[in-house]
Amino acid sequence: MNRATIAIAALLATIAIxxxxxxxxxQQSAEQRRLFVEGAQLWPIYCxxxxxxxxxxxxxxxxxxxxxxxxxxxxxxxxxxxxxIKEFLEHAR
Numbered sequence: 001m002n003r004a005t006i007a008i009a010a011l012l013a014t015i016a017i018x019x020x021x022x023x024x025x026x027q028q029s030a031e032q033r034r035l036f037v038e039g040a041q042l043w044p045i046y047c048x049x050x051x052x053x054x055x056x057x058x059x060x061x062x063x064x065x066x067x068x069x070x071x072x073x074x075x076x077x078x079x080x081x082x083x084x085i086k087e088f089l090e091h092a093r
Contacts, residue, residue: 032087039088042081047071056092064090 028036043053059067064086072082 028091032091035084035087036091039084039086040092042085043088046075046077046081046085053092054089056088056090059089061090 056064068082068086068089071077072079
């Protein structure tokens, strides 16, 4: 992993800690918060090599489901990693 990828991962992990707290109207379980943080850490490893960051609001949850299912198949990614990335993508602002 190169330095830029590590720096992006660290930045996203830092952001991930604050984003769920920034929207108190959205009640998130401890598991959802854990997945969000894990997804923020995994996104630069699996996705950032080919994709620019997108706000979670760019697609509906149903669209994210289709997109992540397709990308999981393309990348042969473990399902647990994609669940975390999907949680991150759906709730990143």
